[in-house]
Amino acid sequence: MTTTMRALLGATALCAAGGIAAAQDKTTLTIATVNNGDMIRMQGMTDSFLEANPDIALEWVTLEENVLRQRVTTDIATGGGQYDVMTIGTYEVPIWAKQGWLVSLSDLPEEWDADDLLPAVAEGLTVDGELYAAPFYGESSMVMYRTDLMEEAGLEMPEEPTWEFIREAAAAMTDRDAEIYGICARGKAGWGENTAFLTAMANSFGAKWFDEDWNAQFDQQPWKDTLEFYVGMMNESGPPGASGNGFNENLALFQQGKCGMWIDATVAASFVTNPDDSVVADKVGFALAPDTGLGKRGNWLWAWSLGIPAGTDAEEAAKKFVAWATSKEYTEMVAEAEGWANVPPGTRTSLYENEEYAQVPFAEMTLRSIQSADPTNPTVDPVPYTGIQFVAIPEFQGIGTAVGQQFSAALAGTTSIDDALANAQALTVDEMEDAGYN
Known part of the structure; x- marks a missing residue:
């Protein structure tokens, strides 16, 4: 081996060692x-x-x-x-x-x-x-809707809609032959998926997870009203397989022009109005999350x-x-x-x-939605917890997912609404007793 080759190999080895040392640093x-x-x-x-x-x-x-x-x-x-x-x-x-x-x-x-x-x-x-x-x-969450379909239905979206209006509009906008569904909403089980959506929705119906003594409330009428309304609306006007749809699945459906309305996170607005991703980017309007006139809207924080x-x-x-x-x-x-x-x-x-x-079309509605959410006073009646779409206790993550599985089954039709609520009540009571709340 020549002296030149030895020098070159030595230099190469030094460079390699230096690179390894730099990576290790x-x-x-x-x-x-x-x-x-x-x-x-x-x-x-x-x-x-x-x-x-x-x-x-x-x-x-x-x-x-x-x-x-x-x-x-x-x-x-x-x-x-x-x-x-x-x-x-x-x-x-x-x-x-x-x-x-x-x-x-x-x-x-x-x-x-x-x-x-x-x-x-x-x-x-x-x-x-x-x-x-x-x-x-x-x-927060808000209503995102197809302005063209709303106009074709002969309706005008209020800035502060009620749930009854949303259901009426969803039915009017649905065209199953064209694969257009009036309403898209979370159905996938999970405490941060369908349980989040339904808890916020339930707040506007006067429901709550617990009374002031930490007694579970799924056996009370407001929860039955909530779940019956949700399942009924989704069966009438929602997409097939809705019980498997979470945020990302519904986002894709809306971007493909298959949803008349979608009630979900305000952050989605930039994706449904982006012409690179959404075929309906120039046909999207925004409104506050719906209410039932009881003083709470179905939006979260x-x-x-x-x-x-x-x-x-x-x-x-x-x-x-x-x-x-x-x-x-x-x-x-x-x-x-x-x-x-x-x-x-x-x-x-x-x-x-x-x-x-x-100048961004959804900026003002996003801020209004965030500012209208009050996690310290989330429900119509007083409760011992904070959090709007969740209950701020360590046990909620497990309980919320289990309850979400019951609600997803009710939407899929594999269990009845009454059984889903009874199961939610029983499992919540058991978990809260084990945790020492009752």
Whole structure:
């Protein structure tokens, strides 16, 4: 071997060793997130973060909503340590923070501007004055509807519709031969899927999960009124297989022009009005979630947020990522790349003061919906819990999913409405007694 070859091989070995050392010097953040559109978009925009932080690498675990909730709950409760950043919501944050499972984010950089967060959203992520998750997007729920189909039906959508109007309009807009269904709504079982939708809906019918003594209330008339109305409306005017449809499935149906109306998260508005994805993008109107005249609307309050589990060995890097992904600068980056209609909504006051964002057709209705939701006073009658589409107790995750399975079976027709409610009552009573509430 010549001297030149030895030199070249030596240089190659040094370069390889240097590359290995550089890779070993990187902190890898494992991020668990939901497969919603805004989160998928965020993954595609991380080049600027990685360029500014060459010592950090990102590893994504992207999961369907129900699966994500199961995985992150199991991991954090057992101290599994699989994730450095978790996508969690308004339900988990206060409960987990009180358990000491989350890192406080009250020391994020001053320029991140915690004071700019919408109060309703920030309050849901704060415990004892400390912020424990940074909101990526906030949402309530509202009615999204086909303006052309509404006009063809000879109807006009009120800004504040009733459930009776929604049912009437759904029937008028349905054309099964053309595969157009007047109403799309969540039917897939899960505490954050159909149980969320039906709990918010039930609030507007005067129903509640528990009375002031923590007695389950599924054997009371308001819950029967709610479930009968929901199943009846969906059977009349909903798509086939509705018991398997959650947020993403209904989003796809609406974008394909198959839904006359869809009552769901306000965050969906940017996806149903995006002409690249939606064939009805220029034919969408918005209204507040429906009511029955009892003083409560069927809308919720939620924020998909980024939290850091206590015990991670990458806390500093995780805080850098969370601050970047939930910053005003990230919002501006999305606006520049994809337009203001596609920025993550519902988290910052400054967004709704932005003159360009004010031109987005759903901006005002989203803000009205968020501001009208009151998680501290969610029901017509007094209750001992907070939370609108959930009950803010640790036991709810399991109970809510089990109840959702009963409601999904009632919609599918595999059990009766009376049996679904009786089963929901029995399983809730058992779980609450085991937990010591009764």
